[in-house]
Amino acid sequence: ETGVTQSPTHLIKTRGQQVTLRCSSQSGHNTVSWYQQALGQGPQFIFQYYREEENGRGNFPPRFSGLQFPNYSSELNVNALELDDSALYLCASSLTAYTEAFFGQGTRLTVV
């Protein structure tokens, strides 16, 4: 059984640019959530997708957007990057919206 995989593992972007992060959910999982983890902090919930629809969002501005595809993989898009967007971005998948979440290894984004 394949776990949650994320790509890329690291990337560096310039302030003002746009970035797309990708996540493949665990087999059979139809729910994907994204979290931002700043250095020295716990993860913060960005949003959740269930069967291709966004069904919950945290306190993040609209320049954070996402997609979920029919195979339940997902993308996180961030526009107009700011220095404070530098963080580890974690994707988690779960069997349903109310079962435990399994996390990928994360994408480390550095904005310069």
Next chain:
Amino acid sequence: AQSVTQPDIHITVSEGASLELRCNYSYGATPYLFWYVQSPGQGLQLLLKYFSGDTLVQGIKGFEAEFKRSQSSFNLRKPSVHWSDAAEYFCAVGGGGTGFQKLVFGTGTRLLVSP
């Protein structure tokens, strides 16, 4: 609003000694509670979860946690720590609006294991 407090930023334990990591939560209904472990530069691994039922839950790697509703606590314990347990530990509470669950995490406790 949900919140999680992990009062200990760092804890140092001797190898072979027992461990208890503290977690207090605030949540309006019956919470879903989780402990995750994170090694440097890595994602989060689920150690154990509490949804309902028996308040003492067993997890992987010899960890257990006890849900105490009266104290709003979900402390993580291990009877004998191994050097490989050194990592960051996060407590999380689950909940949210209808149809979705967001996890609210504490700020983490870094466990150091001394020889």
